[in-house]
Amino acid sequence: MKRRNVFKILISILFLILIGWGIIVYQIIDIKSKADFYGSVYEREALSFTLTDQNGSKVSLSDFKDKVVLLFFGYTHCPDVCPMTLSIMNNVVEELGDQADQVQVLFITIDPQRDTVAKLKSYIPYYNESFIGLTGTPEEIDKVADDYNIFYSKEEVESVSGYLMGHNSSVLLITPDGEIFLRYTQNRMDPVSIAGDIKRIL
Amino acid sequence: MGKTIIALILFFVLAQFSFAQDNIVISDAWVREVPPGTSMSAGYMTIENKAKNDDKLIGISSDVAESAELHISKVDENGVATMEMIKILDLPSGEAIELKPGGMHIMLIGLKESLVGKDSVRLNLNFEKSGEVKVEAPVKSSRSPTGGHNH
Numbered sequence A: 001m002k003r004r005n006v007f008k009i010l011i012s013i014l015f016l017i018l019i020g021w022g023i024i025v026y027q028i029i030d031i032k033s034k035a036d037f038y039g040s041v042y043e044r045e046a047l048s049f050t051l052t053d054q055n056g057s058k059v060s061l062s063d064f065k066d067k068v069v070l071l072f073f074g075y076t077h078c079p080d081v082c083p084m085t086l087s088i089m090n091n092v093v094e095e096l097g098d099q100a101d102q103v104q105v106l107f108i109t110i111d112p113q114r115d116t117v118a119k120l121k122s123y124i125p126y127y128n129e130s131f132i133g134l135t136g137t138p139e140e141i142d143k144v145a146d147d148y149n150i151f152y153s154k155e156e157v158e159s160v161s162g163y164l165m166g167h168n169s170s171v172l173l174i175t176p177d178g179e180i181f182l183r184y185t186q187n188r189m190d191p192v193s194i195a196g197d198i199k200r201i202l
Numbered sequence B: 001m002g003k004t005i006i007a008l009i010l011f012f013v014l015a016q017f018s019f020a021q022d023n024i025v026i027s028d029a030w031v032r033e034v035p036p037g038t039s040m041s042a043g044y045m046t047i048e049n050k051a052k053n054d055d056k057l058i059g060i061s062s063d064v065a066e067s068a069e070l071h072i073s074k075v076d077e078n079g080v081a082t083m084e085m086i087k088i089l090d091l092p093s094g095e096a097i098e099l100k101p102g103g104m105h106i107m108l109i110g111l112k113e114s115l116v117g118k119d120s121v122r123l124n125l126n127f128e129k130s131g132e133v134k135v136e137a138p139v140k141s142s143r144s145p146t147g148g149h150n151h
């Protein structure tokens, strides 16, 4: 009888060790699979927001609950980095083929003073009809940029262009379950690789 | 014999002059097509100084924009993109400088007309030693990252 108990305890210990091993192995595999993404793993909660789109309608992040959202901040007077990013986003969507309708590209202006609803209307759909441009009051934009850790500032440069904006130009990938999972900085903007990440998530 | 030598010297001297026109070589020039109503765009190209002397790009103009400036986009380690103006661009002898998206670019400020449907844009580059160089830069669609796929 006593021997049987010892045997039971030993089996239990062995079982626990196996579970422990399982967890460790699982975590290693999990980390490895995360490292396989092209974008850098960010993993932060995507806080909700409501802003106005290029048609004057209110749009919230929760409107895209079953989609992967590609979110980035910019301004229409930006001549180099923003058009480049928008065209890359267009390439990503093209690359996704029939999965394209499961992705939503959102562009939030950090220059609401000049980027009105009408301005966004003439600007955003040019790159892709499905893209949504968002504006709001300076306070609303401030809040969203802050929530998403996006720095921006007006730069008075010695240029005749009036003012330019310095801004975080990264693209954030938000999963259908509301997590900012990946981040793409300007040196990681290959459309095929970004589309590859999205295909893995979908 | 003496005449031959003079002729040869003359030939090389003249050859020098004819090559002098090719001091500044511009290649792969293009301007980004932007949505109608947009006031800004950017132009890109490679500028090579094939002269024996150093040169400087001191001014740019274009008839489609109120003004044109040389800028450089910079992205810091936090992902923050800013632009800086380059007033004078040094072009050392024998070097080529590439203007490309996300880097150095000719910023076209205050577009006077829409670039959509335009084949090309004239850019006038003013060099300290080589003088004015006119570039006919094709307009390429903004819907692709490097400006290709313009159907």
Ligand SMILES: [Cu+2]
Pocket: A079, A080, B071, B072, B083, B105, B107
């Ligand atoms: Cu610029």
